[in-house]
Amino acid sequence: MPFINIHLKKSAVEDQVLTLNRVDFERAGTGRKAGYKFTIQLTNGRVSNVISGSPLAMNLAAVLLEDENTKKIIKDKMYEISLSTRFQLTTKNITPASEDDEEDTKEEVPSEEEAETAPH
Secondary structure, three states, rough: HHHHHHHHHHHOOOOOOEOOOOOHHHHHOOOHHHHEEEEEEEEEEEEEEOOOOHHHHHHHHHHHHHOOHHHHHHHHEEEEEEEEEOOOOEEEEEOOHHHHHHHHHHHHOHHHHHHHOOOO
């Protein structure tokens, strides 16, 4: 579980990708290759999409929502966790930027005109 929490935190900066071991899935016998592909959307600490077609996604979501540390991370944010048929687990922070964040960014970055006329 700790590695998922680390990926959730790091996804604020960039998408995180973890390649999982295919053999582990085959040994577990949880389904055919196509059965491994899923996407879980978490919004404000809850699953916000239908995952009932994937037992693997349902199990992962249940474990995430039971973990106290994970609950703290996903509260008030939006994430997308997906597993591809290439056994890559991708974690994305899809929380929209707030207007305050956008204004702060605009203030910090001078326009080209301002940069050219600024005293050196």
